[in-house]
Amino acid sequence: MIEIDPMKPLDPRRRALAQAGVAALRKAGVAFGDVRVLRRERQWLQVKGDEVDLASQTLDQGFAVRALVGGAWGFSGAPALDEATVARAVAEAVDIARSCAPSARSAVKMADAAAQTGTYRTPRERDPFDVPDSEKLDLLFAASAALRTDPRIKVARATAVAMRLQSALCNTEGTDVEQEQLVCGGGIGAIAAADGEVQRRTYPKDMEGDIHAAGWEHLVGLDLVGNAPRVADEAVALLSAPVCPAGDFRVIIDGSQMSLQIHESCGHPTELDRALGDEISLAGASFLTPGRVGLRYGSPLVNLYADATTPGGPGTFGWDDEGTPAGRHDLVKEGVFVGYLGSRETSARIGAPTAAAFRADSWSHLPIVRMVNVNLAPGKWRFDDLVADTDDGLLLATNKSWSIDELRLNFQFGCEAAWEIKKGKKGRLLKNAVYTGITPEFWGRCDAICGGEDWRVWGWMFCGKGDPMQIIHVGHGCAPARFDRVQVGAKR
Numbered sequence: 001m002i003e004i005d006p007m008k009p010l011d012p013r014r015r016a017l018a019q020a021g022v023a024a025l026r027k028a029g030v031a032f033g034d035v036r037v038l039r040r041e042r043q044w045l046q047v048k049g050d051e052v053d054l055a056s057q058t059l060d061q062g063f064a065v066r067a068l069v070g071g072a073w074g075f076s077g078a079p080a081l082d083e084a085t086v087a088r089a090v091a092e093a094v095d096i097a098r099s100c101a102p103s104a105r106s107a108v109k110m111a112d113a114a115a116q117t118g119t120y121r122t123p124r125e126r127d128p129f130d131v132p133d134s135e136k137l138d139l140l141f142a143a144s145a146a147l148r149t150d151p152r153i154k155v156a157r158a159t160a161v162a163m164r165l166q167s168a169l170c171n172t173e174g175t176d177v178e179q180e181q182l183v184c185g186g187g188i189g190a191i192a193a194a195d196g197e198v199q200r201r202t203y204p205k206d207m208e209g210d211i212h213a214a215g216w217e218h219l220v221g222l223d224l225v226g227n228a229p230r231v232a233d234e235a236v237a238l239l240s241a242p243v244c245p246a247g248d249f250r251v252i253i254d255g256s257q258m259s260l261q262i263h264e265s266c267g268h269p270t271e272l273d274r275a276l277g278d279e280i281s282l283a284g285a286s287f288l289t290p291g292r293v294g295l296r297y298g299s300p301l302v303n304l305y306a307d308a309t310t311p312g313g314p315g316t317f318g319w320d321d322e323g324t325p326a327g328r329h330d331l332v333k334e335g336v337f338v339g340y341l342g343s344r345e346t347s348a349r350i351g352a353p354t355a356a357a358f359r360a361d362s363w364s365h366l367p368i369v370r371m372v373n374v375n376l377a378p379g380k381w382r383f384d385d386l387v388a389d390t391d392d393g394l395l396l397a398t399n400k401s402w403s404i405d406e407l408r409l410n411f412q413f414g415c416e417a418a419w420e421i422k423k424g425k426k427g428r429l430l431k432n433a434v435y436t437g438i439t440p441e442f443w444g445r446c447d448a449i450c451g452g453e454d455w456r457v458w459g460w461m462f463c464g465k466g467d468p469m470q471i472i473h474v475g476h477g478c479a480p481a482r483f484d485r486v487q488v489g490a491k492r
Contacts, residue, residue: 002309002326004118004318010166010178013081014039018170020083021065024090025172030097032068032110033090034171036321037081038363041129044208046159047140049148053157055133062363065089069097071107077363110344111354115174116325120318122182124215128162131216136160139224140186146228147190150236155191160184160219161208161461163473175323183314183473185211185459186219188228192235199238199431201231201416204458205256205398211459211473212312234417237429244418244433244488250393251435251486252386257415258376259458259476260399265439266304267371267474268465269408270331271357272342276349279368281467284406287439288337290350297337298443303377304332306341308356313373313475314459321367324356331374335444343369361470368466373457375477379449383480386448388424394488395419395426396433412436434489442483450479 009015014037025033039061046054063086064077074097076089128136140158147156165181187209189202204210204222212218253261273279274286288295297304308326310316319325322344330338340347343358346369360367387395401414418433419426457477464471 002120002316002318004120008119010119010121010180011168014166014168015176015178017063017081017083017086018168019176021063021086021090022170022172024087025067028067028090028094030067030069030094030172032172034066034169034322035063035086036167036169036363037063038165038167040362041164043129043162044159045133045136045140046157047137047144048155048157049144050141052137060362063089064360064363065093066366067093067097068108069094070101072097072100072104073108074100075366079363108345109348111348113173113324113344113354116319116323117176118318119178121180122213124182126216127182128184128216129164143188143224143228146225147188147232149229149232152192152194152236152239153190153232154193158186158188158224159209160186161211163461169319169321169323171323177319177323179318181213181317182215183211183213183459183461184215184218185209186222186224188224188231190232190235192239194239197239199235201235201238202398203227203231206400206416208461211314211461212457213314213316214312234429238417238431241429241431244394244430246489248485249488250390250482250484251488252390252393252395252421252480252482254395254397254480255454255456255478256398256458257396257413258478258481260402261413262304262374262376262476262478263460263463263474264402264404265408265411265442266331267374269439270341271369271371272340272346272350273369275340276346279466280406282464282469284408287407287409293337293339295337295440296335296444297332297440298335299446300335301379301449302332302335302443302446304374305330305377306355306357306372306374308372310373310375310457310475310477312457313477314461314473315372315475320356320358321360322358324354324358326356329353329355341369341371343367359472361472365468365470368470370465370472371463371474373475373477376449376481378451378455378479379481381448381450382452383450383454386450386480386482387421387426390421390482391423393421394433395421396435409439411439436487436489442486445483445485446481447484448482450481455479
């Protein structure tokens, strides 16, 4: 459960600006309007070898105004924090809406919502922005040094990332909320090369590593230094490992890879603006067009849900960017598609519940439908027992590459590592594993899901969508799962 404090304001100035903007919207006679005042900090530190490879810290702040007039939207904002600029932006947003109303294809309708009040803060032990850069770099350099165990390790990198988002949101219906969302994490990676062969291993996963809605303690808890020797050893071992064979296999997919599988083949296609055809930029549309509720999406073991209250989830908050309170919403129930991720506007168009999935990455962008934490409900298996139950198969681990078509149906994922499973035992390390599938068929072949301590949240810092593109943080709770008769190929 997330904790909402109804009596603890974060920044009276941000809140006062939002309230002043809403007062101006009411005076202008809008059907609906809201004002978001936002401050965002991001930091990315990365070392390669014994040098700093990247040191970036950005600060962005401003406000945004939405006005609904005559069934059409107007939007304005500015990188400023004063009432005079807010007043001008309100007038501009109202003028834009009035100008657009005569040419609108249909009048905007919004699902009803109760007014919200309160304050939400991400739980943390230590704010990463309070940690000295020297302390962060000491950790990263130690992890990088621990990766360089063999001359064949040509690149050793360690990364730390953090983001702090502070906002106030008020609307003409009486919503008045403040939030401080915090994410932190990182990871390590080793690239090995010899005799024309190049391989890599990462931990906890590739790209920015693993992030959580938490403080600096999350990155410390990942124990990058302690995991570095194993990562390096596997990168070197992959150089001489056999190529993963091709064919139809029973596969166990590890948790980090499952998180991206969920993201691409479940999270994005259930976004309702895609399903309605309103949003097809960058990441495509969706095969889950309206009327597909009830579609057989997977086996009866598959239960997928959106949950913006998941502890530690980067997609966890108190309210989305139109004031809908965070909650849990089923997407796939016992293998059947039952619901979308939507906003008040998109949900009203199909008469569906609103799923608190309307978010913007900054003050300068309109909110759009974005996945939150999309989770695969845990099963009853323990990982070791699942391996023991697999007579002949493969274990696939850690994403290396991915591709999926514009409808989110046909996909291909490459993995950093694979292992043979023979007679219930994990065997030889294999390289260059690639698997493919069609979304409903693939999920229909799920015959076992782990649970208990094997279930955890995986966080992603940079999910892109929209035009202009917006980058946002998301999470996926999952555990290793097994799938029967998956097409595996070999990428040479």
